[in-house]
Structure formats: structure tokens, C-alpha cells
Amino acid sequence: MAAAFGAVGGRWKLTILYWLAHGELHFAGLTRRVAPISHKVLTQQLRELQADGLVQRLPTGAVPAPVIYRLTPYGETLLPLIESVRLWGEGHLRRGAGPVARVCAETVSPRH
Template sequence: MTKNRTFTCGLDAAIAVMGGKWKGLILFALQDGPVRFGELRRAVPGISERVLILQLREMETTGLLHREVYHQVPPKVEYSLTEFGDSLNTAMAALGEWGEEHLERIEAIPWSDVK
């Protein structure tokens, strides 16, 4: 039996659901509708196939996305945002705008010195 997690605030809860390097980029890639696995991998540069599979499984478990399997030859699988995932994507839009606005400054940070 697993114990439900208690959060200190809404931000803590949101970060728990979307935390990590890749989930935000996956959410962004799914914003315009269903996407197949190969398209998703190309839309998220730098992610390995293994990590993408793990992230997609976790996002499906948390209810952020829906995985639709089409029983055909060749097999076809599409991923799409749930209402829950779409609402998180909407909330993250402001963060993305902040990043765009401060992109030059952020790129100039000597990240090797940041601990």
C-alpha cells in the first residue's frame, strides 16, 4: 500500500507533477493535438528513447496525458493531453514567456559556477 504525499503548497504540488527536465517540453510538444511517438521524439531534441518512454509512462500515470493504441498493422500509438495536462500547459505558458523575455540573460549565466 502506498501512502499519498502531502504538499506544503500549490507550487510544491505542481512541481511534483511536472518536475524534471523533460515533462515541460513534452507538454509543449503535445499542445496542438495528438502526436505519435516518433514525432514526439523529434519534437523534444536531446531526449533518449528510453527516457521519453519513462516520462510518457509517468505522465500517463499522473493523468497529464492519454495514450491511444490503434490496433492495426503497423501498430500506431498517439499521445495527447488530458484536460488536466492542458491546464498545466496553460499555467506553464507564463513561465515560458518569462524565459523568452530573459533568454539572453539566462544564457549568459555561467552554469558551471551555479551549485
């Protein structure tokens, strides 16, 4: 459990992986989807996900060209876990989740 939580635990990593599961994204696209994450925290989380071999960073040209992020094949092995967590969260909200989950649900609009 410790190794799993080290790789994907925390407030943002599963959300970042969820959106990258829908396709590669530029940093700005990730920022919009994972809001209200700060640029600094998103950068830190992406670097950690890269270090664990879950996310690939693809520069599109010379600096300051946009950078694209996508799941690696190893990162794609997390898709069943991510979907399970998403489904559990939906069920938790339907069940009448506690105040923390309700606040999260109110601040996140569905973007599929």
C-alpha cells in the same frame, strides 16, 4: 509546490506537454520535437505523465501500430502555466541569460 514539481518538474515534462498542447503526436513525432531526449527517457516521462492523468496514450491498432499521445482535459489545465513558463524563458534569453540558458537556446530550434 512539491506536488506541482512532482507532476511536471524535471528536464522534459514541460517540453513534452508544450508540444502536446499543439496537438496529438505519435511517439516518433514527440522524439523529434523534444530532441535530444532518448527513447527510454521519453517513455519514462510519458508513463509518469499518464499516471498523473495529464497525458492519454491511444494505441492505433495491434502492436506494432503507432501510438498517439495527447493531453487529457486535466492536462489542458496546465496550458496557462506552460505558456507562462515559455514567455518567461524568452524574456530570460532577451535579458542576457546565463550560460546554461544560452546553450539551451542554441540547441533548440523554433518549431511552431
